[in-house]
Amino acid sequence: MGTEVSVYLWHDDAGTAKNAVDAIFAEVARLDRLMSTYIEESRMSEINRDAARRPVHAGEELFGLIERSLDIAVLTGGAFDITYDSVGQHYDFRAGLHPDERTIAGELPLIDYRLVELDPAAESVHFGREGVRINLGGIAKGYAVERGVAIASRFGVRNARVTAGGDTRLLGDRRGAPWMVGVQNPRDSSTVAVTIPLQNEAISTSGDYERFFEEEGTRYHHIIVPSTGEPAGEVRSVTIIGPDAVMTDALSTSVFVMGVDQGLRLIATLPDYEGIVIDASGEMYYSSGLQPPE
Numbered sequence: 252m253g254t255e256v257s258v259y260l261w262h263d264d265a266g267t268a269k270n271a272v273d274a275i276f277a278e279v280a281r282l283d284r285l286m287s288t289y290i291e292e293s294r295m296s297e298i299n300r301d302a303a304r305r306p307v308h309a310g311e312e313l314f315g316l317i318e319r320s321l322d323i324a325v326l327t328g329g330a331f332d333i334t335y336d337s338v339g340q341h342y343d344f345r346a347g348l349h350p351d352e353r354t355i356a357g358e359l360p361l362i363d364y365r366l367v368e369l370d371p372a373a374e375s376v377h378f379g380r381e382g383v384r385i386n387l388g389g390i391a392k393g394y395a396v397e398r399g400v401a402i403a404s405r406f407g408v409r410n411a412r413v414t415a416g417g418d419t420r421l422l423g424d425r426r427g428a429p430w431m432v433g434v435q436n437p438r439d440s441s442t443v444a445v446t447i448p449l450q451n452e453a454i455s456t457s458g459d460y461e462r463f464f465e466e467e468g469t470r471y472h473h474i475i476v477p478s479t480g481e482p483a484g485e486v487r488s489v490t491i492i493g494p495d496a497v498m499t500d501a502l503s504t505s506v507f508v509m510g511v512d513q514g515l516r517l518i519a520t521l522p523d524y525e526g527i528v529i530d531a532s533g534e535m536y537y538s539s540g541l542q543p544p545e
Contacts, residue, residue, distance in 0.1 A: 252283050252392055254416035258399065260408045261426060271406035275399045275413060282398065285313060286391050288336065288384075298376050299336075299384045306375035314374040317367070319497065320390055324364040327505040327517065329477055336386035337361035338480035342471065347464040349471045355480040358382070362477045388473075393455060393500025396420035417456040417503070420496045424450035435460070437487035437529055444488075444529060453496035457503040458488035474507050485510040486530050492541075493524035502526070511536050 258275050262268035286295045298307045309317060320333045338358045341350035350358070366379040376385075387394075392415040399413035400422040411422040412430060421430050429450050433443035437460050447454070459482070463472035472482045489507045491499040502524060506514030511528050518526040518538045526538040537543050 252279070252287070252395065252415060253289070253388075254392065256395070256413075256415045258403075258411070258413050260403055260411035260422075262406065262408050267406055268408070271403050271408055274402050274406070278398050278402055279395050279415070282391065282395050285310075286316075286387050288340075288386050295385070295387070302376050303378040303381040303383060306370060306373065306377040309374055309376050311374055314369070314371075314376070316387060316390065316394055316497075317376060317385065318369055318371070320385075320387065320501070321364050321367060321369070323390070323498075323501045323505070327502075327509070329364065330508040331389060331501050331505040332362060332364045332477040333385040333387060333389070334362050334364055334366060334383055335475045335477050335480075336384040336388075337382060339386060339473070339475050340384060342473065342475075344462040344464055344471070344473060347466065349466070350480070359480045362480065389457075389504040390497060390501045392416050392418040393420075393453070393496035393498070396453070397496045417458065417461065418453070418496055418500050419455070420453045421449055421451055434488070434490045434527060438533070444535065445527065447490075447492070449492065452492055453494065453499045454490065454492045455496065455499035455503040456488055456490040457507045459483075460487070474504060476508050483508050483510075484531060486514075486528055487533070488529045489514065490527040491518070491524055492526070493521075498524065 256279050258272050287293045294313055301307050323331045341354055361382045366383050368377040395415050396413040396418050400420045403411040409423045410426050413420050429448035431446050432449055432454050433446045436442040436444045437458050459472040463470055474483050476483050489503045491502040493499050511530050515538050525540045528536045
């Protein structure tokens with residue numbers, strides 16, 4: 252998944268604990284083989300390769316996650332859009348490369364979640380135009396950590412933390428105390444902007460410091476605005492807290508794209524979710540259900 256995955260858990264039996272950890276990592280590897288756009292043999296790569304020419308059978312699991320992604324696209328007014336990869340594929344953050352204006356203009360009409368056509372009966376995906384690409388990078392890690400805690404529960408684990416990049420799912424508490432989850436300072440990786448006590452929750456952070464490079468004073472990062480094909484610039488990081496890591500993962504990306512005002516208005520409509528936004532000047536904003544630290 253292009254990120255580090257970590258698992259912390261407790262169990263009275265060391266052998267059972269090890270088996271649980273091994274099973275979680277095996278599950279993450281399975282999901283990577285299914286959903287990665289970097290693995291040619293993955294079902295996701297097959298969809299991107301062939302779905303403009305014919306419906307491609309996605310299978311129940313992948314179909315369900317794509318379907319949910321499209322529902323979230325509607326919820327966010329297109330701020331979350333898995334077809335961003337039509338432009339996103341032209342960014343190379345390790346090499347410091349970004350698409351030029353002509354490339355963006357040519358690919359931008361392909362960023363439209365409505366071009367992804369689903370057939371629930373056949374569990375198939377079809378693209379309405381040649382050149383459309385989808386990428387679940389804004390939701391798959393949340394799904395993976397949810398799967399991780401589900402597996403831990405099956406092994407009898409009651410206290411666990413599964414993290415993939417900026418997405419964390421907590422199972423229970425930290426053996427009698429809350430988990431203390433830090434939100435990184437977007438401009439100083441050695442410090443945290445705020446620490447939040449949590450238990451049995453999901454928390455996801457999207458930041459412009461995760462994958463980026465700078466060129467002539469402009470920060471190019473991986474969170475693309477679907478309407479422009481360029482990196483979002485209004486905020487530095489967004490953290491979303493709620494009961495489901497699939498939603499917190501997608502919402503952190505969505506709010507990052509939407510900006511402070513529109514993003515927090517969206518969160519206000521979702522009673523189980525809260526958010527913290529750090530804007531481009533470093534100012535921190537909280538959704539209505541969170542109390543800023545004294």
